[in-house]
Amino acid sequence: xxxxxxxxxxxxxxxxxxxxxxxxxxxxxxxxxxxxxxxxxxxxxxxxxxxxxxxxxxxxxxxxxxxxxxxxxxxxxxxxxxxxxxxxxxxxxxxxxxxxxxxxxxxxxxxxxxxxxxxxxxxxxxxxxxxxxxxxxxxxxxxxxxxxxxxxxxxxxxxxxxxxxxxxxxxxxxxxxxxxxxxxxxxxxxxxxxxxxxxxxxxxxxxxxxxxxxxxxxxxxxxxxxxxxxxxxxxxxxxxxxxxxxxxxxxxxxxxxxxxxxxxxxxxxxxxxxxxxxxxxxxxxx
Amino acid sequence: xxxxxxxxxxxxxxxxxxxxxxxxxxxxxxxxxxxxxxxxxxxxxxxxxxxxxxxxxxxxxxxxxxxxxxxxxxxxxxxxxxxxxxxxxxxxxxxxxxxxxxxxxxxxxxxxxxxxxxxxxxxxxxxxxxxxxxxxxxxxxxxxxxxxxxxxxxxxxxxxxxxxxxxxxxxxx
Numbered sequence: 340x341x342x343x344x345x346x347x348x349x350x351x352x353x354x355x356x357x358x359x360x361x362x363x364x365x366x367x368x369x370x371x372x373x374x375x376x377x378x379x380x381x382x383x384x385x386x387x388x389x390x391x392x393x394x395x396x397x398x399x400x401x402x403x404x405x406x407x408x409x410x411x412x413x414x415x416x417x418x419x420x421x422x423x424x425x426x427x428x429x430x431x432x433x434x435x436x437x438x439x440x441x442x443x444x445x446x447x448x449x450x451x452x453x454x455x456x457x458x459x460x461x462x463x464x465x466x467x468x469x470x471x472x473x474x475x476x477x478x479x480x481x482x483x484x485x486x487x488x489x490x491x492x493x494x495x496x497x498x499x500x501x502x503x504x505x506x507x508x509x510x511x512x513x514x515x516x517x518x519x520x521x522x523x524x525x526x527x528x529x530x531x532x533x534x535x536x537x538x539x540x541x542x543x544x545x546x547x548x549x550x551x552x553x554x555x556x557x558x559x560x561x562x563x564x565x566x567x568x569x570x571x572x573x574x575x576x577x578x579x580x581x582x583x584x585x586x587x588x589x590x591x592x593x594x595x596x597x598x599x600x601x602x603x604x605x606x607x608x609x610x611x612x613x614x615x616x617x618x619x620x621x622x623x624x625x
Numbered sequence: 626x627x628x629x630x631x632x633x634x635x636x637x638x639x640x641x642x643x644x645x646x647x648x649x650x651x652x653x654x655x656x657x658x659x660x661x662x663x664x665x666x667x668x669x670x671x672x673x674x675x676x677x678x679x680x681x682x683x684x685x686x687x688x689x690x691x692x693x694x695x696x697x698x699x700x701x702x703x704x705x706x707x708x709x710x711x712x713x714x715x716x717x718x719x720x721x722x723x724x725x726x727x728x729x730x731x732x733x734x735x736x737x738x739x740x741x742x743x744x745x746x747x748x749x750x751x752x753x754x755x756x757x758x759x760x761x762x763x764x765x766x767x768x769x770x771x772x773x774x775x776x777x778x779x780x781x782x783x784x785x786x787x788x789x790x791x792x793x794x795x796x797x798x
Contacts, residue, residue, distance in 0.1 A: 343724060348686055352720055355694065356713055363708035373702065374709050380695075381702030391654045398660050464657035464703035467669045468752070470772055473705035475657075501705065509705055516760045517706075537764040537771075541667070 370486070373504040381475075381507045388463040389477050396605060454614040455571070458482050461606045463507065471515035471540050472601045478609065479504045487569045489610040495575035495598035496564060497607055508609075512601050513576060514540040521567030522547055522576060529554035530565055531592075533576060539594055543601065544580060548592035556582060562595050571613045641794050645680070648790065649692065652676045653699050668775035670783050673700060674748060677715055678741045679787025681722040682732060683795035693719030706756045714751060718744045734788055741784035742777070749773040749780075 343349055359376075366374040373381060460476035478484050480503050490497040490510050498512040511517055514535040522533040524547075531550040539546055547562055560579045566572025577597040584591050655661045656672045663670065673696045681689040697715030701707045722740055730736035750773060757768040 348690070352690060352716065355690075355716065359709040359713045363710065363713075366708045376698050376709070376712065377702040380698045384699065384702065388654070388657065391658055391660075394660075465659060466704045467656065467662075467664070468671060468772075468776060469705045470667070470768065471705075475703045504702070507702065509703070511705060516764065537760070537767045541771075 373502050373507070373509075378504040382479075382505045385463060385477055385506045388475075389461060392461065392463050392605075452571070452613065454612075455610050456483075456612040458484060458609040458611050459606065460484075460508075460609055462604055470537060471512055471517075471535060473498075473501075473509060473511050473515065474604070475507050475509050476607060476609070477507060479506045479508050481505050483611050484508050484609055485611070489570050489574070489613075490607050491574060491610065492599050492604060492607050494600075495577065496570065497599050497601065497604065499569060500609065510607070513545050513597055513599075514543070514601060519568075520570055521565035522562050523565045524554070524556045524579070525561040525563045526557070527555040527560070529556050533562065533595065542594075544594045544596050545577070546592055547579070547595045548585070548590065550591040550593065552584075552589070552591060554591055556591065556593055558582065562593075566615070569616075571610065571615070638797060641797055645688075645692075645794065649673075649676065649696060653696060656700070657703050665779065666775070667771045668779040669772070670776060670779040671700075671745070671748070672780075672783065674715065674718065674745055675741065675780050675783040676787045677719050678722050678744055679737065679784050679791045681719040682726045682737050682740070682788060683791045684723065686720065686723050689719035689723040690716055693717070710752070710755060714748055718748065732792075734785065737784055737788045738781060741781040745777040745780040746774070749777040 362374045362376070458478055460478040460482075462474050463477045464475040466473050466475075476490075484500055484503055486500055486503055488500045490499055496513055498510050498515070498518055500508045501511045501517075502509040512535075513520075513533065516535045516537070519532060519534045521530065523530050529550055531547050531554075533545060533547050535545045547556075550556055556579060558579050558581065562576045562579060564570040564572055564574040564576060575598050577595040577599075579593045580596045581594045582591060583593075652672050677689075677693050677696055680692055684692070693716035694712055697709075697712035700711040700715070701709060704711060722744060725740055726732055726736065730740065750769070753765075753769050753773045757773075758765045760768075
């Protein structure tokens with residue numbers, strides 16, 4: 340083995356490693372862009388990934404269709420129980436109608452926000468080893484996407500762009516602790532900060548915290564972006580699932596279930612521009 | 626000795642080279658798509674790492690370096706917060722496995738499993754230290770115990786099929 344450390348191969352390995360370390364440091368310092376070699380390989384692989392993702396989507400749908408058939412009877416029983424519970428909740432009907440109206444309004448987000456510039460994109464790869472479900476989309480700087488652009492679906496906020504390549508970009512989701520955004524309870528206007536934790540990410544939830552003890556946040560409330568930072572205001576994030584107080588009992592936090600099922604996303608919209616964009620720097624993100 | 630072995634290696638069969646490339650491509654695409662989710666609860670294997678360990682066990686050093694480097698770069702191009710970590714880690718793991726397999730261990734399944742366990746634990750612990758340890762203590766340890774170590778074990782176990790595939794190809798050369 341000692342011969343190896345004197346060999347030409349060892350010198351080659353050492354040079355490659357040092358070059359990659361230098362590139363890593365550069366990428367870290369510059370931020371927002373994929374490292375050159377990842378960019379080249381990512382660009383080459385992007386069309387194949389898109390094709391593969393399309394095929395895998397069809398296959399998943401087919402498998403789901405079969406398994407859904409097998410589970411239909413079990414699901415029927417479960418649905419009956421759910422129906423009974425829903426009947427009990429009939430008294431909350433009025434509130435639900437209001438929420439639906441709000442949701443319908445959101446579906447017209449594009450009409451209501453003519454300043455929004457959208458870029459549709461498809462998920463081409465997912466980092467399976469990231470518990471916060473980050474993923475890669477098939478659009479990059481060539482499509483006008485930049486670091487910190489907001490990513491949404493018709494259901495609500497997904498996250499933002501972290502690294503941009505020529506034809507691919509990486510997206511960090513609202514489940515991640517790396518995302519920190521100002522949020523509001525839509526009903527009460529109570530403001531707080533939204534950021535993920537590992538424990539909540541396991542359940543597909545995120546955390547709405549720094550709420551004052553006198554806030555009126557309630558389970559079922561909708562949480563929207565406040566417009567502070569990199570996100571436009573009024574984007575739907577999710578519903579409050581549970582409420583608790585921090586360990587020092589000084590503020591309240593809520594567990595929020597995002598409207599977007601992040602594990603099931605296949606296509607997204609990137610908001611490449613909106614009025615007021617760039618007015619504030621990113622707080623806490625990255 | 627290992628260097629001599631690789632030098633006297635006979636001419637490579639193009640079909641075997643193509644088969645290896647195909648296996649790498651398929652594994653890389655499966656790792657990044659959702660068509661094959663073989664996660665068990667929070668244990669998510671890094672399939673390309675299992676492949677590179679199994680492959681480097683029987684390959685020459687140049688093939689190990691190239692295989693490790695390209696697989697790592699491909700993973701870097703989709704992994705969140707990786708910079709060049711995967712390219713460096715995969716390449717060094719491939720070289721380490723090659724050296725250990727040719728100088729320290731016998732080329733049997735037991736040795737492959739031991740090496741795979743060591744390498745995957747090192748990989749996931751480094752991943753944790755570099756990218757996931759800066760959150761709160763609970764989250765940080767939670768990632769290590771709930772995600773990193775089970776995933777490392779799972780990755781090590783998955784070296785078995787790749788060990789047999791690589792051994793089959795190495796015998797065909």
